[in-house]
Amino acid sequence: MTFATTTQTTELDRFPAAASIAGLAARLPEETREELSLGADYEALAAKYRPIFAKIAATAVDREKERRLPYGEIDWLKRAGFGAVRVPRKYGxxxxxxxQLIELLAELAAADSNIxxxxxxxxxxxxDRLNQHATSDQSNWFARFVAGETIGNAWTEVGEVKVGDIATRVTETSEGLVVNGAKFYTTGSIYADWLDVYAGRDSDDEPxxxxxxxxxxxxxxxxxxxxxxxxxxxSGTTVFTNAAVAAEEITVFTERFRYQTAFYQLVHLATLAGIVQAAANEFAQQAAARKRVFSHGSSPQWSQDPLVQQVVGRATSQGFAALGxxxxxxxxxxEAYLARFIGDAEVEKQINQRAELESAQGQIVIIDLALDATSKLFNALSASAASDAKKLDRxxxxxxxxxxxxxxxxxxxxxxxxxINGTELPYAWAIGAQKDAK
Structure with a gap:
């Protein structure tokens, strides 16, 4: 792919008119659109889950103090169908x-970013199942999601594995296929029904x-x-010891949806946006309730001090910007999701590049917003904000x-x-010891 580098616009900016959410949807046959997730009434969608978010928020500080895992809270979401937010309406x-998913996840993160x-x-x-539905029926998995089944992550190898190597293996035995290995950063797996395991297949060494x-x-x-x-x-360790896996539950890694790295990052952006919004809101409430003032402050009433208002106003705006x-x-x-179904390889390739680019650009900016806001908000309350009982440092x-x-x-x-150079962005990367390490 060639990118323009001598003007302010690039090839990624010059998409055909159809390369937009509305334009791509319009290119799909009616029967295909019924199979996809094209959007919902956001307020009606959010209203369905906000009562649960409020319950989760009410005990978030207690969970932080006790380091109590939110089994019950995640079960509330499962039972309400939250795990099927992206499943097409045709399938329940x-x-x-x-x-809309990212905005909803930001609301959940404001209640408890851990969840x-x-x-x-x-x-x-x-x-991934939504994308695979373009070539094979995924209604079985859609039904599982609607029923409340969830999937956890198990990708990162434990130990001194070199970049690109996979120690976790799928092996054929007389009793069927089994998985052996250990993973760290297995986020969410302890709450899940299924584990999404990145492994090497012994028969052909295929990831x-x-x-x-x-x-x-x-x-x-x-x-x-x-x-x-x-x-x-x-996000701890998961160990697999001859764990059974069905042949039909194994897919080649290179067939996974192309914008996966962008997607993983987007969830982090939602989490950060929710953290900033929740922090600004809680500090505002505490500033409104504070009675003690300083003799050299700007107002005899803390909530009316213009400098305190400025601190909270800035953080509130940072939360607004982060979500936006x-x-x-x-x-x-x-757009990349929709492009999967229109059969235009070049449009799909370019949109996937843009998805990766925009998630990275969002990451670069939102991190600064989040860290600045959650640090400087302490200026709105003074030393009392450092009380461990309040857990505002969370x-x-x-x-x-x-x-x-x-x-x-x-x-x-x-x-x-x-x-600068028009270099394509990577769709996936790996972590591990350097290849030439002894």
Whole structure:
């Protein structure tokens, strides 16, 4: 692909008119549109889940103090059908668009950012099934999602595995296929019914995704994540010991949906946006209730002090901007989803590139907004904000932890390389020891 580098517009900006959400949907036959998730009435959709979000928010501080995993809270969401938000209405889901999902996840993150991140692997797998529906019937999986079944993540290898190597293996035995290996950062798996496992297939060394039933003796999940933030995401270790997997639940990794890296990042953007909005709201409430003032302050009443108002006003605006960026950055991923069904390989390729670009650009900006807001908000309350009983530090700790995923310094370089040299953005990457390490 060639990118223009001598003007302010690039080839990625010069899409045909049909390469938009509305334009791509218009190119689909009516019978195909009925099979897809094109969007819902957002307020009606959100109203369905907001009572649960409110219940989750009411006990978020207690969970933080006790480091109590939100089994019950996630079960509330499962029972309400939250895991099927993106499933087409024809199959019993809400039929939400991707931007609507991200906005909804931001609302959930404002209630408890741990839960949004814990469901990240689930919604990524749902997105893959939505894409695979273009070539094979996925109604069986759609029914599972509607019934409340969720999927956890198990991708990152444990130990000194080199970049690109896969120690977790799928092996043929006399009793069928089994998975053996260990994974860390298995976010959400402890709450899930199925595990999305990245593994190597022994028969041909092909990288595959194995869908392993979590409820079997061969799967052991430990809550050993020791991060200072996002403490209840269930991002610990999962060990597979001859865990059974059905042949039909194994797919080749290269067939997975192209905008997956963008999607994973977009969920983080939703999480960060929700954190900032929740932090600004709580600090505003505490500032409104505060009675003590300083003799050298700007007002005899804390809530009327213009400098305090300025701090909260800035953070509130940062939350507004973060959500706006997250939702806008998601539009190209919805386009990539629709492009999967129109049969135009070049349009699909370009839109997937734009999806990757826009998720990275959103990441670069939202991280700064989130960390700045959750740090400077403490100026609106003074030393009392540091009380451990209030746990106001959780907003910064959680934002800092989420911001440390998918290192932003590399995303900045990648976007810069695209802007200067027209270099395509990578769709997937790996982590591990350097290849030449001894």
């Amino acid at each position: 889901g809400d039929g939400a668009s991707l931007p 949004t991140q814990a469901l990240r692997g689930h919604f990524a797998f749902v997105e 595959v995704i194995a869908l392993v039933n979590r409820h079997q003796p061969g799967v052991e999940i430990s809550d050993d994540w020791d991060g200072f933030g996002q403490r209840t995401t269930g 960026i997250a939702v806008r950055a998601t539009e190209s991923s919805q 907003y910064w700790r959680n934002a800092r932890t989420v911001s440390s995923h998918n290192p932003v310094i590399f995303k900045e370089r990648i976007v810069g390389d695209w802007a």
